[in-house]
Amino acid sequence: MSAELAQHIPPRELAERGASRLTVTGWGRYPRSTAQVWRPEKLSALSAALANASKPVLARGLGRAYGDAAINGGGSLIDLTRLNRMLAFDSQSGVLRCEAGVSFAELLQTFVPRGFFPPVTPGTKFVTLGGALAADIHGKNHHRDSSFSKHVVEFALMGPRGEIKRCSRQENSDLFWATLGGMGLTGVILEIEFKLKRIESAYLECESFALPSIDHVLETFAEHDQRYQFSVAWVDCAAGPRNLGRSIAMFANFAPADRVRRFIGGHPLIVEQRRRLNLPFDLPQFVLNPWTMRSFSALYHLLHRRGERRRIVDLEQFFYPLDRLGNWNRLYGRRGFTQHQCVMPVAEGRDGLIETMEELRRSRIPASLAVLKRFGEQQGMLSFPMPGYTLAMDFAVQTGLAELLNRLDRIVLKRGGRIYLAKDAFAQAELVHQMYPNLAQWRAIKLSADPDRIFSSQLSRRLNLDSGRADACGALPR
Ligand SMILES: Cc1cc2nc3c(=O)[nH]c(=O)nc-3n(C[C@H](O)[C@H](O)[C@H](O)COP(=O)(O)OP(=O)(O)OC[C@H]3O[C@@H](n4cnc5c(N)ncnc54)[C@H](O)[C@@H]3O)c2cc1C
Structure with a gap:
């Protein structure tokens, strides 16, 4: 992850549980903030991290969001990059199920030689599938193939108490749509099932x-x-x-x-x-x-x-x-x-x-x-x-x-x-609130899935995404 080791303040028990205190930034290296960072390798360790982490909590992928979407000063980050196993692939339909920490680089390495390519790709391959889903990324083919969400079949989402829900267009569909583009604020995306495209050449x-x-x-x-x-x-x-x-x-x-x-x-x-x-x-x-x-x-x-x-x-x-x-x-x-x-x-x-x-x-x-x-x-x-x-x-x-x-x-x-x-x-919050007309609907789903607002980021607090208060934003950040 693009984190810089700052003053390493490992309160002993924190280190024993597998977390470190790190100063972390997005890809733009502005702003920066310090958070507890957990890097679980297994689902059980992820649940334990969620239970023990200082709140609020945010999932993080490869830190390629530019600004403050993937940082959480004063709270915790759960880095998903070790949960990067590919779980099942159907070569007839091109449907792949994998953990959210799989990166586009890993996808390309495995699937391009087999004649498959992601349905949508960003301008860097160092992005995880969890990050792609949370930002509902677009590529140079948006005019033809829309964004990543169009190609997602279903995903598994861990909620604030560690409960896991399957989300698709049919099952928990509100949560499905609120999580696609929901910037990690509805829970931790664990597994994703989506459709790769066939290619004849690279x-x-x-x-x-x-x-x-x-x-x-x-x-x-x-x-x-x-x-x-x-x-x-x-x-x-x-x-x-x-x-x-x-x-x-x-x-x-x-x-x-x-x-x-x-x-x-x-x-x-x-x-x-x-x-x-x-x-x-x-x-x-x-x-x-x-x-x-x-x-x-x-x-x-x-x-x-x-x-x-x-x-x-x-x-x-x-x-x-x-x-x-x-x-x-x-x-x-x-x-x-x-x-x-x-x-x-x-x-x-x-x-x-x-x-x-x-x-x-x-x-x-x-x-x-x-x-x-x-x-x-x-x-x-x-x-x-x-x-x-x-x-x-x-x-x-x-x-x-x-x-x-x-x-x-x-x-x-x-x-x-x-x-x-x-x-x-x-x-500024007041401008962003007017730009996203479905924000109130999204907020209702977010609060029903996460009533205590366990999942939060510096971006969501700066823009009051889940509290709805545009007035509290005040001065422009410097
Ligand atoms: C050079 C460059 C080019 C880019 N080009 C494009 C482009 O063409 N199109 C485009 O759409 N974007 C583009 N991006 C932006 C990038 O695709 C997104 O910011 C993406 O979300 C980054 O994924 P990540 O794994 O690095 O996630 P992070 O940056 O770590 O996190 C981004 C957001 O996803 C959430 N998140 C990450 N993993 C999970 C998870 N498992 N569960 C829940 N939430 C999660 C985080 O909480 C955060 O809100 C580009 C970025 C760079 C640096």
Whole structure:
């Protein structure tokens, strides 16, 4: 887990029960807080941890949520990564049952050579299935295949007293829908049954376009999205007013096995593993200043303009380019970083995206990486996606950032959109409450499953998700 050992205060009896006190962060390394951390290996140890842990408690996966969704200062975290056994697989239907601590990396290693791929994958393979379910993750195929929840058959959830419930669309369906996207606040997800997709090869046929403005990007999405399973645009946030939203758009489908044999050679389901690099230290903050980010962005743009428009790439390159640099979150220096990811409905998307980018330009706070995607249909209570356009931008934590993010959140709200809780560390409760219209319904189910609010996170307390009090939020976090 991405935890840093802080003052190790092992009260003896705590250590004997298998917990440590650690300072823990999300992937953005902001904010940070200290909690009791338990790492059970068996279900019995998990029940014991839940009974003995100082309250409140929160399940945690690989800590890839950016902000405070997977931290719980003053309470306990139950790290599920040792509960990572695969339990049953039906090769006819592709249905896999496994423990919630299995990561996408482990899934790929086991199932890609057998011709199966997760139905939805995030931009890193270092995410657990429990984390994927709790955030109801989306991928580059949302416009075709919706989010992870669509492919879940059922899961087992441990409640506050250690009781286990099976949840599916038929059984405990309220809890099923409240847990998908429920950010770990309804209980501990233990096992998940979901459907993998068949693939012929581990390679993708990719088509890319350098597009001069946001209008071109949206038109190209509309034209190509039905032909391609995967689509994404990398937006140059530093572009001037005349090319606002200029992007590299990429579209891809898994390549047929015979084409891979012809053009790449070797076994179509095997990808040669590349070495992972690691940053040995935090980069000083000045390295990521507006000038370097602008040149990075422009360079990226230039390289892609010159690159081939059609090519075959392996799935690691296409889905997980950032995973090659193990701890790239250190690029942002010791103060950490955050990601602002929003979605705005189709009808408001164009104007909302332009307003967002103009606000960003005025602020002079640079965004280093912006990713634009189109979302399709979505079910769920607290799930983030809705039919529309989603934009994700990374920012180093710095003076003036909280105020900028608040202005961006207000644009999103005005346009009828919402922000992604799995990335957030700064939003205000009153705005988030208006963005998620099913919050009251979700809260009723959460409180009936967990009346004493044993399950809680720093995110849920900052945003008063389960108490419903928007007023208590007060000042912007610094
Ligand atoms: C580089 C990068 C790219 C990303 N790309 C995408 C993307 O394309 N699409 C997308 O949707 N997300 C994306 N994410 C976000 C990531 O997929 C989610 O934050 C996911 O929840 C992280 O899973 P995790 O195992 O690391 O969980 P953690 O970060 O540890 O926890 C996240 C949430 O899940 C809950 N949780 C975890 N395990 C359990 C469990 N067993 N039971 C109950 N609750 C649990 C936690 O309480 C917490 O609320 C990306 C993140 C990174 C760092």
